[in-house]
Amino acid sequence: MATTTGNRLEVLKTYKIYIGGQFPRTESGRYYIATNSKKEKLANVCLSSRKDFRDAVGKARGAFGGWSGRAAFNRGQILYRIAEMLEGRKAQFVDELMKQDSTKAQAEKEVSLCIDRLIYYSGWCDKFQQLFSSVNPVASSHFNFSNPEPMGVIATIAPQGDSLLGLVSVIAPIIAGGNTCVALASNTKPLCAVTFAEVLNSSDLPGGVVNILTGKVAELAPFFADHMDVNATVYCESDATTQKMIKEKSALNVKRVVLYDKVKWNDAGGQSPYFIMDLQEIKTTWHPIENIGGAKAGY
Amino acid sequence: MAKASKKNTIKLKFDSARKLAPAPESxxxxxxxxxxxxxxxxxxxxxxxxxxxxxxxxxxxxxxxxxxxxxxxxxxxxxxxxxxxxxxxxxxxxxxxxxxxxxxxxxxxxxxxxxxxxxxxxxxxxxxxxxxxxxxxxxxxxxxxxxxxxxxxxxxxxxxxxxxxxxxxxxxxxxxxxxxxxxxxxxxxxxxxxxxxxxxxxxxxxxxxxxxxxxxxxxxxxxxxxxxxxxxxxxxxxxxxxxxxxxxxxxxxxxxxxxxxxxxxxxxxxxxxGGKAANIIFDDAPLDQAVEGVINGIFFNQGHVCCAGSRLYVQESVFKEVVRKLKDRLETLIVGDPMDKNTDIGAINSREQLNIINNYIKIGQKEGAEMYQSSADLPKKGFYCRPTIFTNVAQSNRIAQEEIFGPVLAIQSFRTDDEVIEKANNTPYGLSAGVWTDKGSKIFNLTTKLRAGVIWANTFNKFDPTSPFGGxxxxxxxxxxxxxxxxxxxxxx
The missing domain is CATH 3.40.605.10 (Aldehyde Dehydrogenase; Chain A, domain 1)
Known part of the structure; x- marks a missing residue:
């Protein structure tokens, strides 16, 4: 850990979790030490518990009505605002990524890609609905249409391989579509996730829409899958045992399970409106069309 | 005739003269x-x-x-x-x-x-x-x-x-x-x-x-x-x-x-x-039309429908009127030989299913809900169940929570839009829902807030190949x- 610059003592950052728009420590009081590849200590990081996850789900559920009820245009502006805030704090993220073993060039590329990805999904907020909706030409005298609606609370285990890009790539389509989420950050590279929570917190994103935990995948994944008030679970690693466990436990309340083990987040395949649609339901609405006595008014 | 409808001042008489001749399909x-x-x-x-x-x-x-x-x-x-x-x-x-x-x-x-x-x-x-x-x-x-x-x-x-x-x-x-x-x-x-x-x-x-x-x-x-x-x-x-x-x-x-x-x-x-669809009637709804919709919603195919409107929510000010109309309409339903072209409610699909339904009817009564059944005569052989409605139902009653998959309707009342949205969504299911009101903006408030895959507004149980269905x-x-x-x-x- 850094100590002094010149003759001034540096203020070290406390890495906390992000629940309901606030930065508590884990209720469990537990921590783990995040290191770089040379085993140098970077920070004490919260080792989140099942109770933290439950608290976060409660906040996410509470935020769902408001967030899904906002105008899609407004959600687009907030995603854009997140990108703005990230751009403004680019240097801090580059610095953290470099602490976590990235080269400067890699770090700059990763942060830029995250900013651009947020802008990309900002644009989709009020467009994907038109693309994936339909007016259905039913044979009876009804007006009938189908449109996407957010699933609800999404429990997401972020890609573990990188600190920021994976997290941003899975969260952005979730919230662009009006869902709220609880995300578990990369266990080995947790720093940027916490700092990204600070970006979210200063971006007009209502508290509880995104909740970010740090901790162990093996410990928390079962709870992500079996919590009864979670609508879908997203898992991004290729570990077959965990995939099976998540699918099995998800059956408890017929959760939707989305696996992103084959996605490469750092290329163009890492973003598309289909990621938004993976966490949407389709709602179909019917209403009769009045046709009294063969009325002939019209053209 | 069943007891309950005798209290009504306007009594429909279906027990006389309205015997249709059998019209069996060959x-x-x-x-x-x-x-x-x-x-x-x-x-x-x-x-x-x-x-x-x-x-x-x-x-x-x-x-x-x-x-x-x-x-x-x-x-x-x-x-x-x-x-x-x-x-x-x-x-x-x-x-x-x-x-x-x-x-x-x-x-x-x-x-x-x-x-x-x-x-x-x-x-x-x-x-x-x-x-x-x-x-x-x-x-x-x-x-x-x-x-x-x-x-x-x-x-x-x-x-x-x-x-x-x-x-x-x-x-x-x-x-x-x-x-x-x-x-x-x-x-x-x-x-x-x-x-x-x-x-x-x-x-x-x-x-x-x-x-x-x-x-x-x-x-x-x-x-x-x-x-x-x-x-x-x-x-x-x-x-x-x-x-x-x-x-x-x-x-x-x-x-x-x-x-x-x-x-x-x-x-x-x-x-x-499965499903446990809420069918919601507001006081400004065209009530006769709504009652027809409720009847179709729960008694279509003997209620063996996953998207059946098995929970009815009626706004308080029209509650009594709707229940009376429902009871009257229940009396007109023809229960019996499925091959008869006049039959409205046919046979329950199996003895096993009939037992399940009858068990729920018992549970509903035990839980304190008030039961009303049509007085229709049932055929001696075969599996049949009278169309049944329950009033005085609590949200926590099993007949209001669990899928019965039969001709059994659980009726509750409500006062405000927000109350009924909350009640309607208070179920692990989310297949379908129905809304009855003459006010367009209210329809869209409800259809967007009900968490279900198919929402019927001023209609119910409609299906079409072009229309996506699912929960x-x-x-x-x-x-x-x-x-x-x-x-x-x-x-x-």
């Missing part, structure tokens, strides 16, 4: 063989198990036919046939040719519509009016609709291409036997998959008749295989390693078992599960029907 139009084998690889084959079980007419308890029971070896054969047909034939066939086969099926179902309707009613107990005017034509239309998609899939997924999944294992329920077969087979074939389908053991006959049509339509052998049996046959399909997709319609309990069973595999699934939450996932029904039968790349 059985002559339908040929049912004494025994049915398994349809595998384009031929009817005897089951390896050598076992057959009886299919009875729930309206009379008479045996209709003996149905083959497929075991693991039979499932293996069927899957092998489907895989062979997929590899050698179906996936290579130009999509426009595939389409023409499916169009053929649609046309042949239309040609033999009356025969199908009669068999559907004999086998399942639903009123002939429903099987004739709804089940069979909608099934035919479903084939016709999806046939046309086969060569247009590249327009359905913007900026993507699609490929078929392979072999689809499809397991369907007993409430709409032919229609569910159509919902499953038509999109699967259109998207280039081959099929192993298992109808419910109580209602196998129309699926087997459909197999005859598939043979007659000259589909390449193995593209569609129809095998019969009970739960263990279904389990063998679900667990077969060479099946790529499971499509299931049935109970939430079995849906969860399937979701667990395929957890360690790459199998995709569509689950259409939120524990009512399952995936959609059937329309553009969105294609999604679950293709890989999108």
């Amino acid at each position: 059985k002559a139009g339908a040929k049912i063989d004494p025994q049915y084998d398994l349809f595998i690889n384009g031929k009817f084959e005897k089951p390896t198990s050598k076992k057959y079980f009886a299919s009875i007419n729930p309206a009379t308890e008479e045996k209709l036919s003996m149905i083959a029971e497929a075991n693991q070896a039979d499932v293996n054969k069927a899957v092998k046939a489907a895989r062979g047909a997929y590899d050698k034939n179906w996936k290579k066939m130009p999509p426009a040719e595939r389409a023409k086969y499916i169009y053929r099926i649609a046309r042949m179902v239309q040609e033999r519509a009356r025969e199908f309707a009669i068999i559907e009613t004999l086998d399942g107990g639903k009123p002939i009016r429903e099987s004739r005017d709804f089940d069979v034509p909608t099934a035919a239309n479903h084939f016709f609709y999806y046939a046309g998609w086969a060569d247009k899939l590249e327009y359905a997924f913007p900026n993507r291409t699609t490929s078929p999944l392979g072999v689809a294992g499809q397991i369907i329920p007993w409430n709409f036997p032919l229609l569910m077969a159509a919902w499953k087979i038509a999109p699967a074939l259109a998207c280039g998959n081959t099929v192993v389908l298992k109808p419910a053991e109580n209602t196998s006959l129309t699926a087997l008749k459909l197999a005859e049509i598939i043979q007659e339509a000259d589909l390449p052998p193995g593209v569609v295989n129809i095998i019969t049996g009970a739960g263990s046959t279904g389990a063998a399909i679900v667990n077969h390693p060479d099946v790529n997709k499971i499509a299931f319609t049935g109970s939430t309990d079995v849906g969860k078992i399937i979701q667990r069973a395929i957890a360690g595999t790459d199998k995709k699934a569509t689950l259409e599960l 939120y939450k524990e009512s399952g996932y995936g959609r059937e029907g329309g553009l969105h029904g294609l999604n679950t039968y293709v890989n999108v790349v």
Whole structure:
């Protein structure tokens, strides 16, 4: 850990979790030490518990009505605002990524890609609905249409391989579509996730829409899958045992399970409106069309 | 007449003069063989198990036919046939040719519509009016609709291409036997998959008749295989390693078992599960129309409908009036012989289901709800249940929480929009919902806030091949029907 610059003592950052728009420590009081590849200590990081996850789900559920009820245009502006805030704090993220073993060039590329990805999904907020909706030409005298609606609370285990890009790539389509989420950050590279929570917190994103935990995948994944008030679970690693466990436990309340083990987040395949649609339901609405006595008014 | 309606000042008299003469549909139009084998690889084959079980007419308890029971070896054969047909034939066939086969099926179902309707009613107990005017034509239309998609899939997924999944294992329920077969087979074939389908053991006959049509339509052998049996046959399909997709319609309990069973595999699934739909009447609704909608919502197909409007919420100021109208309307419903063209409510599908329903009726009374049943005479033989409504129901009562799958309605009252939205959404299910009001803005407030896959406003229980159907939450996932029904039968790349 850094100590002094010149003759001034540096203020070290406390890495906390992000629940309901606030930065508590884990209720469990537990921590783990995040290191770089040379085993140098970077920070004490919260080792989140099942109770933290439950608290976060409660906040996410509470935020769902408001967030899904906002105008899609407004959600687009907030995603854009997140990108703005990230751009403004680019240097801090580059610095953290470099602490976590990235080269400067890699770090700059990763942060830029995250900013651009947020802008990309900002644009989709009020467009994907038109693309994936339909007016259905039913044979009876009804007006009938189908449109996407957010699933609800999404429990997401972020890609573990990188600190920021994976997290941003899975969260952005979730919230662009009006869902709220609880995300578990990369266990080995947790720093940027916490700092990204600070970006979210200063971006007009209502508290509880995104909740970010740090901790162990093996410990928390079962709870992500079996919590009864979670609508879908997203898992991004290729570990077959965990995939099976998540699918099995998800059956408890017929959760939707989305696996992103084959996605490469750092290329163009890492973003598309289909990621938004993976966490949407389709709602179909019917209403009769009045046709009294063969009325002939019209053209 | 039943007691409760005597209190009403305006009393409708249905106990006199309103006896309609019987108008039975002739059985002559339908040929049912004494025994049915398994349809595998384009031929009817005897089951390896050598076992057959009886299919009875729930309206009379008479045996209709003996149905083959497929075991693991039979499932293996069927899957092998489907895989062979997929590899050698179906996936290579130009999509426009595939389409023409499916169009053929649609046309042949239309040609033999009356025969199908009669068999559907004999086998399942639903009123002939429903099987004739709804089940069979909608099934035919479903084939016709999806046939046309086969060569247009590249327009359905913007900026993507699609490929078929392979072999689809499809397991369907007993409430709409032919229609569910159509919902499953038509999109699967259109998207280039081959099929192993298992109808419910109580209602196998129309699926087997459909197999005859598939043979007659000259589909390449193995593209569609129809095998019969009970739960263990279904389990063998679900667990077969060479099946790529499971499509299931049935109970939430079995849906969860399937979701667990395929957890360690790459199998995709569509689950259409249970429901406990809220039907909501506001005080500004056209009440007579709403009452008709409620009746259709809960008594259509004896209430054996996953999206049935089994919870009724009535705004307080019109509560008494709506309940009185419902009771009066209940008295006019004709319960009895499903083959009679005047029958509104036919036979309960099986003795087992009748026991389940009767048990819930007991539970409802024990929980303190007030029961009202129509005074209709029931036939001496067969499985019948009087249309039943409960008032004085609490949100926590089992009859307000659990799917009964019968002609039983639980009625509650409400005061405000927010209250009824909360009550309506307070269920693990999310298949459908209904809203009755004359105010457009209120309709859209409700239709956007109700967490269910199909919302009927000022109507109920309407279905169409172009209209996606499927649930939120524990009512399952995936959609059937329309553009969105294609999604679950293709890989999108």
